[in-house]
Amino acid sequence: MNAIPMRSLVRTLLCSVALGAFPLAQSDQKLIIEAGRIMTQAGPDIENGRILIEGGRITAIGTQAEVEKPWDALVLGGPKLVAFPGFVEAHTSQGMDRPNENIDVAPFLDIRDSIDPVAYFFEDCLRYGVTTINVQQGGNCVVGGRGMIVRPVGMTVEEMTVRPLFGMKLSTRPKSGKSRATQMQALRFAFDDLRTYLEDLVEKEKDEQGYAKREALFQGRDLEAEKAEGRALANATWKLEGLELIPRGALDERYAPLVELLEGRYTAFIHCNDPLDVDHALELARKHGLLAKTVLVLEDDCWKAAELIAEAGVPAVLEGSLTHVERDPITGVEKETFVPGVLHAKGVRFALSSEDPNTRAPAYQAALAVGGGLDRQTALDAVTKVPAEILGLGNEVGSLEKGKLANVLLFSGDPLSITAWVEHVVIEGKPVYERAKDLRNKHLLEGVQPPNTAPPSKADEEKEFEQGEHSDADKKDAEKDDKGNEKKDDAKDEKKEGGGR
Template structure:
């Protein structure tokens, strides 16, 4: 009997096992579904790991058997559009920093899936800040640092956490590459190296798709990853902060035709027309990024300018060299609202927008029938510093409650 009680308590704390068949009702004074206008006095019904119903209290009846949670404000679980959590550890030790391999500047074959530590304390840190889904993996600093993945944050193994094992190949343009590697030593050399690799990948892809099996090449993991980018199986996530780097990214996309996500884009406000014409989304640098080096011209108003131009964008926690190695995306979004971004648009850029950019909006990012039951419950305005997260629900399980 004692062991059963222990297992039950473990399930309550960590969201596994016993709670798999949970039936939960969430009542909110203000409910942001991200599927339309906010709902005053809203209700979300959860059955097992999916959302069963969403609407106003006058439209959705709560069955008597459902466990009820109440909050001032409820949003979808936050989706961190770009992070290195799970590869970068919270303590900044050599043994827990796996986000950047510096043996070669071009290694698209490296898989985040092979390095992700679901038990890393930094993953639990962002979960407690409302991040239920994270797009994470090899970070900026190499021409091609590796592949990214998407994971849910409350789980203890990569297999349990996994939403998508390979989402993008992460590329970087600019001075951070030149600091980490002896070659390339200049921007032009870096672009030339990438162009040659993509040309090689075009040849490899043509042979890979040959009708005659004997003409197909021996498998080359580097070429496989780049060929998948060219074929649209993976997106190209290009970190480019300066306007010159952003333009180089747009030219590479135009030349090789891959699906591009601009990352960082500190000087995006200088190239609004060019980015809009290219029809590419932006995962914006953390609003409060330290302004030196490639980000020296970052602006607090970039988010509002992208929104005004109707360019899709999302917030990210990014990567920091100091502990705890990651930023809090709620705070980054809040600062953007202080500099002109609409508050509901900021919440959208923390939830639905990143899920759309990453191609997982069929599961997460908004509250709608049939979607994953990922919710964050607040005791006030989510973008106010004094507000607390009272509960976090992931896949229909309460994984955090207010202490």
């Protein structure tokens, strides 16, 4: 009984203070990663390099001559492997129970309640080397809930959490059933409604103070003296102009997150489907002073507004296809535009995203970008450095440097090569994925049947039938086994976890 309020108290404490990264539980085990080449993404590559990891962070990085190997360290890697920083996903709406609720304005929602730790998506993230993921609500909303940054390891949301309550989703793209005009109407109403609510609240507070003053005058009490006595406990108030009178706890839960957004506590991720949406999004951000903490989530058509984005200086996440195809309405001629190329030329800082329907692998996205004509470093930055900065984790992830989190990938070749595999994934010093032990991969490529996933034999079925006679509960379990799916998942995850350690 006592545990519940305690836990919620801890959570409130954790949530109410803007925190840095939540670390993964650590042991004292030191780890050495050796690679034929280390692509640090923070300077020149290191040939025959070695990385020393202690307490989840990189404590030394250099050539094998420079970095000493402690006697008690685990060693991972080999001379043919290439070490690379873990990819960072600046924005995704996957890995959730469902991406959107059917509510227009829902800033009170928290992604934490929707994240599914055993979603295939997170397993795929490991396979493709994505080690930091910003999960936000989908674009089918007006004002969505708050998202969070996770790592793709752990069986509970707590274990996965890197930063809770990070970012808020807004959309200028019409929600289903809305047109552009009604979408903007709804967005405007969300903020106008908030304004009305706050104005009324402040006015009520002022009226009460005025009443108290007059009451005291009438009753012959000295209000100032009474106040001076009782001033010990000052409430924390809102950092928004005009809201100084209102204590933080006094706001309705439906409105408080929006006020926090206006205070600058959340990064606004604004979903845009076409250039007009970009225009609207920037207008919205400017109007409410959010421009410094705005990230645009773009579909491919938005390249037309590249100049506007560059002028506003906001970063972008490319969610759509990298090539935009448009048909001329009169001639019918198709025109292709390489989106990252345009954005780069106009000076927009952008991250590539694996939300693209063609692939989930950031390495593949980056390779496509290079194929389209983007220079190699910009393409690699777009899946490491830029998304890390967008998430405010520029000092923690995105490159291999001393002091940063030890999110390291070991590729079997150049990361942008189509034939290179992610062989190992290390997240915060813990080896969490090894391709040699990736059963699902093996099943797909080599036809190896993972254990407990084969259809049950006749003998098994008879046995289960006999067991099922005993009780209803047993029967249910037996049915579950029959489907095989749940069982397969569990087995898979156990294997994966075990293999890592």
